Amino acid sequence: MQFNRKALTNAQLINFYHELLYPRLIEEKMLVLLRQGKISKWFSGIGQEAIAVGATLALESDEWIMPLHRNLGVFTSRKMPLHKLFMQWQGNHEGYSKGRERSFHFGSKEHFICGMISHLGPQLAVADGAGLANQLQQKHKVALAFTGDGGTSEGDFHEALNVAAVWNLPVIFIIENNGYGLSTPVNEQYRCKNLVDKAIGYGMEGVQIDGNNILEVYDTISGVRKYCIEQQKPYLIECMTFRMRGHEEASGTKYVPKELFDIWAEKDPIKNYEEYLLNEQILTPSAIEDIRHNMKLAIEEELQIAYQAAPMVANTREELADVYAPAPPVEEPSENMRNNSATTEKPHRLIDALKDGLDLAMQKHDKLILMGQDIAEYGGAFKITEGLLEKYGKNRVRNTPLCESAIIGTALGLSLEGFKSMVEMQFADFVSVGFNQIVNNLAKIHYRWNQNADVVVRMPTGAGVGAGPFHSQSNEAWFTHVPGLKVVYPATPFDAKGLLLASFNDPNPILFFEHKALYRSVTGYVPNEYYEIPIGKARVAQSGSDLSIITYGAGVHWALQYCAEHTDSSIEIIDLRTLLPLDYDSIRNTVLKTGKVLVLHEDTLTGGIGAEISAWITEHCFEHLDAPVMRCASLDTPVPFNTTLEQNFLAHARLAETIERLLNY
Template structure:
């Protein structure tokens, strides 16, 4: 950004990590977006035990730079002064030209990848060769040759370091055993939200809900989502949208049509086809105080961004208190003739992962309000939107900037003979079935949020009828219906008049 014109980012990897797809995606995005990033490869000759000749065929890893349209240099990673001078010069280059740069530092490790693996796989002569290149020992000799330090002063520095290390180790060894408090740990799962600037929250969870004085307009689901996103862009000057074809083209489903004219290319960014790198970029923006929304063009494509979502977005707050203020929009579901790789329902992949929030609206009003709530939430939210509902359903949508509470289900229809617990398209299937069978008193609960679940609303649905069907489009085996059925059996068994049934794909 313009305010950070004198800053660069520094990303480390090893020779083994360069074979990962994330390495390619990161360099490609940095080059395409002209990002001032220094990519530093520590090439120590082995990926754990696998030598470089079994990892890649190029002569040097720095040769890869040209393929991304960036400059690169190889340095002696054991020469402290050469590394210092190189980093200093490359930093100046990245700032001056606002472009990335690749550095390959040739080095070696005298110990194992970790202590357990040892070094038996390394030929002995390499240890003898690299021992002569010991960076600390050689730098000490250089400083003595230049009369900067004496041998006695170097010994004093070494003793000081050793004393400091021993002091720090003593703190760890003398620490009291950790006593785990489950409640404390669970409460630390999500970042706390600052509600001081929260917009109006519309509570439409009851069957009897009426908009009252709220000004509404009839809108399709797709228009409600677009309006919620547009109002959020107006509300948050630090909100950045990223995704394939979302700028001038307006996205595969035209959700962001016209946005680039209203907010500019810096905030509405087309991306290369590299889902993992863009999820990672969204997280990086969050670490710098930005909000970001990534459009996963189809929810199916989340599989190639899985590591970033599951291991980075979901865990970063719990692990070290950092924000993952990211929303990933997930166009999902079948029924539009899109084939097996563009029609999956994969929400169950993510409800298994602590640290994420997962929402799945079924109506235009909820779609807008839940999207705004997701963007305002400081935690990572996966926002599922069913493609078949985009233009097939309409409903009243408040014109104002408002939220629907995440984690709160909606009671759609009152009944006392059977309760259908569902979400997404399942809500409309259930309503259609109830309308076609007036002889049955059917109760319908729209979960809306799949993580965290509204267990109180689920319990109340069981109480109302004593018979439950859990309905969803996703696969029966391993679907969220199994989790809900198990929870009902464990916590509401005395309320049941019959076994819980699941209806799914």
């Protein structure tokens, strides 16, 4: 192994040794503690330390890093106290995630480290967002993300690199090629000769280096960092290395040929660097012995501090409170504002209200970025963003490649730097290919390590326009089961504008559903000025005493239409407006008022939000019911294309008979 110090001083070389040795000695101690049952799991990076340490030292301390399992050197090089790290690994409340996350699945804003999730690929797109934030703020910074050889087979790898290349983002992608994805060797992972060869396919530069040579790693990443900043382009680095332990300790290493351990033992990053320092007379054997001895003492001292952590006591109130980031309070607009036609020039369609809301949000939040397929010059599939490009420019109104997962990850990366973002799904159906980022990354991040995800995902949804099974689904129930998300679904132009503005002022990830069939078919007077409607609060769309219909979206208009045609019954209509969190007070109040409840939604019956509402009413309001809670929903089939079949599919086709059955119960 050849070391080239270039202009590095002796002091720097010795510091590199300290930074390289420290995670190794910590790991050796952790393996002892693992056998003693004092920690439950460990992903070892022994043999790979030079990559994490060299990369971190080459960056400035306020540049975001997205590490993975085997990057302890990132955390130690960023000077995170070992006693707190150990509390994290023990699952103590005083750790970085209050005992909610394991090993390295946590982050720290203070140290500019973004916590990973088990689905490894999404980290790469988050780096895109941090890189974009740096670019928009004209900071001379990069973001850096790690992946393994196995992770390069994931779609997120392709999407993240493609977005970084298309948008010319200052992002460094590092592949730690240690020969195995858990137990699967690289010859079963890919067919290209070298993983760095993939760089050319994305139109970016790349290089393969010896990942066990601390000076080569540091020098390469230092130079690449300068390139990314000056050229405003991404870069791919493949670091060749080997892990000397199993994927995690329980998996063992029986699947690895013994001779590989012998070969790579000779390439050990610490042993070779020590020999170099000795040969160059930068350190002496006694100095190395002293360094090791003092580090081991320091590790033991830090562990003693950690051992004093109080035993975990579950606090249900705290657990529930930390699911969402605190949002500013919002007052419900007055009925006078809602009904005062003098505040606007003409009735608004739902689409007009949404356009107004987006425009006002862009004015209010100068760090709000809009992203989506065809939303710039074309104005979006439904023309809701039309005109915004000309007003706010391409930096803030951005066409995206067809890669929903990467764009949602980019939105999260923007949040790390205090930006807000909107991601438009061309159709709500297409969110399935970005599902992981929403339900595992955005939704859980505040609970896991107190990082907000200030992202609004707009979702054109619903049937009734003859668009078939992949452009008509009502998929809101996919997300109402996910703690950490907020799910909003307005039915009127007034509510659409107010809820959208409130969504952009809320630091939590919000799925904002907009019914396509309502875009141009419903109208109402909407104030020109800025106003918000509280998320999580239902409204009484119509008062009544005989029966309650609890609904949202198109269901509100179906219910109003029925009431207009059947004036002999007094029916109360509750427009939920928000599906997560639900307004249980409004639900309880209407049950107490009428005693009969129909839950109506366009979504299919089984597993829809109606089942949750029905169950809650039965559990909490049973003594106030005069009849069973009934549900009216669409058929449990995909959405058919033929309009006759589609109308039969929709819940609307069975609404009248269901209401009459409940009234006559």
